[in-house]
Amino acid sequence: MSPAPAPARKLRVATTSLAGCFGCHMSFLDIDEHLFELVELVEFDRSPLTDIKDVGPCDIGLIEGGVCNAENVHVLREFRRHCKTLIALGACAVNGGLPAQRNHLPLSECLREVYQFRPGLENGQIPNDPELPLPLDRVRPIHEVVRVDYFLPGCPPSGPAIWKFLTDLIAGRTPRLAGGLLHYD
Amino acid sequence: MSALPATPTAALDGVLQRHGHYPTELLQILIEAQDLEGWLPAPTLTHIAQSLHIPRSRVEGVAGFYSFLYTQPVGRYRVLFSDNITDRMLGNAELMDALCRKLWIEPGKLSEDGLVSIATTSCTGLCDQGPGMLVNGRAIGQLTHRRINEIAEMIRQQRPLELWPAEYFQIGDNIRRKDSLLNLDMKPGAALAAVIELGREGWLQEVQKSNLRGRGGAGFATAVKWASARNASGEPKIIVCNADEGEPGTFKDRVLLNSYADLIFEGMTLAAWAVGASEGFLYLRGEYRYLLPQLEAVLARRREAGLLGRNILHEPCFDFDIRIHLGAGAYVCGEETALIESLEGKRGTPRIRPPFPVTKGYLGRPTVVNNVETLAKTCLIALGGGEAFAASGTAQSAGTKLLSISGDCAAPGIYEYPFGVPIARILEDCGASDTQAVQVGGAAGVCLAGYEFQRRIAYEDVPTAGAFMIFDGSRDLFDVARAFVHFFAHESCGFCTPCRVGTSLLQGFMDKLADGHGAKADLADIDWLDRLLKNASHCGLGSAAPNPVIDTLQKFRPAYERRLVSLDFEPAFDLDAALAEARQLTARDDPGAHLHTHEEEEK
Amino acid sequence: MTKQFLLDGQPVPFEDGQTILEAARKAGHYIPSLCWHQDFPPHGSCKLCIVKAAGRHVSACATPAKEGWEVESNTPEMNGERRGLLQMLFVEGNHFCPSCEKSGNCELQALGYEYEMLTPRFRHFFPERPVDASHPDMLLDFNRCIFCELCVRASRDVDGKSVFALTGRGIHKHLTVNAESGRLADTNFSKDDLAARICPVGVILPKGRGFAVPIGERTFDTETIRSKTLKEEES
Ligand SMILES: Cc1cc2nc3c(=O)[nH]c(=O)nc-3n(C[C@H](O)[C@H](O)[C@H](O)COP(=O)(O)O)c2cc1C
Ligand code: SF4
């Protein structure tokens, strides 16, 4: 893959994981030696690579995972507000992924199953701690909650796919995944 | 295999017997089988399949297709409120609500005692006397709160339908303007005698001279259609009268069927003479089932008079008879190839064309499908000659057209005009004032704004199958378009991807706007969907489905824009409502247990 | 002299009665399809084969070719419409490829790759379609049905069983089986039926086969649907 021409200034990138398995982030780290190239081209805002807690103004936001609870909605909206370009990273962000397979069950059944009927959880209660984010009735892909600019499917997308996508973006090319880089699984 | 209770089996076997155990009669059998218990329990389907020696899956496929066939229990009183936009404008929602409250049930649900179920249905063709409803298939018009009260009471008392006041079931013709067709007072058989005189060839030439074009929507030249069927190989040839009249706002065929049935049946026989056909079907929409007994009576009379059957009017080799097939709530069955599938006892899925019905139609035989009005008009040609017929109307649109006028006007009903009549003239005649828009040709037609009222009804200008719905200044054209989008989504047969999914997506966008979640981006998505539906759909239903949206977005765009809550993006669902279930399960109501539905409020 | 039409500017010869799709593929040009199968008459439902012939949109699989026609197929406009149709098929069902056995061998997915569908774009319908695991050898996961009716046609016209049929209408249309119980186990379906092998997506699946071939080595991991289709045409 050809290295991207350097942009005029370093682009600021933030990433987060909503209802995802962190697999996409792992895959992101999987771009290996390119990671060094990448830090030459971009600087990180909120991401697993930094301690920044709240996302600030950014050029690019990468979202892993679908929207499963109120907290996810807040974080996603924060990202949308702060990122000029927002990317759905991975199957869960793109179409809800595995977590969305609970969507045909009523929420009450899911919660009761988890908290009340599991062996060893006699008299289990559905937690009502205000600190805990409430779950939405259905898990949603992120494009059903905010406007999303680009989509990078895959569970997870491969390191090379992520690298291709990012280098395209950084170089100012409309990102394109074709020829073996595009996968839904 | 589960056993059936004894009585229904005997009755069911009677039904099967009457239909000769022909699989082509499957839809008719299902309709009559349903009369026995009000719905179609699984063992009934199994029994029918076994008796007809066809796979059960096929029976289930057909039973699941038609809106008026039920594979789940429905009420002993099955109330369906007609839900055309004209019914909505006359307050059908409020009336339905009132009836539901009086009978303690929710729309779409069955009451616990199995007494009653209430739901909506597509336009029942009572737009001139709405709001309308069907109770166990019987049409009732002119609903008012008073009528609703009485109906609730009679249902509660379980009074049999036959003992309901007769005036409930009186459906008037409301003929307001007559021209050549509606003024025709023909002695049954007179047109037939005239064409037998002309000979088959001579008669076809007469039809050719008349420039008669189809009144069912597409405007195809009738003589060309007949000649193609005549020249096609395959026997016996078939004449089908399309009395499905499902286009919202259209009810002119209802009036012809009610008061001019002889003209229709004679027209079918005239077609048979030209084509050399020996079998005829009238495909009657389920909503008009109440007309069946009187239509059968007309057929019986005609048989007795030698106008149907063998050697019609003593003409050797002129054999033709007509059977009436019922539909069961499926607009798509008005499309001629879906209609033929339905006649064959199948799901009403449009076929691939070519081959066209004129070469391969019913059971692969050459088949002519014509609209009710088209066929009735051929009597005029038989009696007065082709040239006389062609002399009225315009050069490309010969003769007259029946319009079904409804909506905001003083005198809704049937108006017959020579082609070429301007919209403005019609509006004046029916007493419409402050007219904002007219929907001509039904949901699939065009929406005309005030600046277009000088345009004329004609194939070359504003074509129409007959619907003419008027909206005055108090109406919101977005609501009109949305009602039509709901109609198409409900009626899509589901065969092809663009229409099956596209009409549902389009409905989703219209509802999103209506529910206060609209964003500018949605208008672009709507445009895009409109185009895909138009381009990629398999039949005319899907390709016409976006018409009301395309027209109103162009001519009444502010009706959409004023509903937008964001110029950028909005989710289609209410985020706070999506937390409601979790709130209830955790008994929480703290601020953290809520989300602002619109993001702006959060900032 | 043989007749011909122009496909994206290139001459394609055809014989009378041949469809646009058949003639094109024979001449080595790819037009996509999902519901079409060489052993059955055209179905015309998926519309993936949509082309513009003489300015009009038609299904290439169901439209007989005509002398002199100019047909547009591999253009941004037509491919955009195909992508839109694919997006529709994805949102109306429940397609979670990572947990689907068919992944990598699925024609719907392969077409998603071919037409660079990066997002299902629309609101997901998340329909409720319970799985039928009653049969000893085969599993039915209705969540992924695209209503191509290949199983219906194969079972009816080849296997002579009519195990499958469609019922319902519009967006509520769904697959059903030939048993009062609605269970596949109560039909005479067999894993050796043609209908057991013909589903282009992941609905009708053999049990216990699972993820026999690892991800990355499956049909469309190594070859595009375009090249596979054209190769099969040659042989
Ligand atoms: C979705 C759809 C519904 C239709 N409904 C009707 C109908 O109710 N009555 C009718 O006469 N034609 C209807 N048509 C048109 C028929 O397909 C056919 O063109 C017509 O019956 C031919 O008769 P004509 O030549 O006498 O007009 C419909 C077409 C479509 C696509
Ligand atoms: S366009 Fe609609 S009604 Fe027509 S075949 Fe397709 S799904 Fe059925």
Ligand code: SF4
């Ligand atoms: S059927 Fe195909 S598209 Fe659907 S989930 Fe399985 S692999 Fe993915």
Ligand code: SF4
């Ligand atoms: S189960 Fe498979 S083969 Fe059958 S209709 Fe559905 S997608 Fe087609």
Ligand code: FES
């Ligand atoms: S977390 Fe990456 S696909 Fe699910």
Ligand code: FES
């Ligand atoms: S392949 Fe032609 S419509 Fe499906």
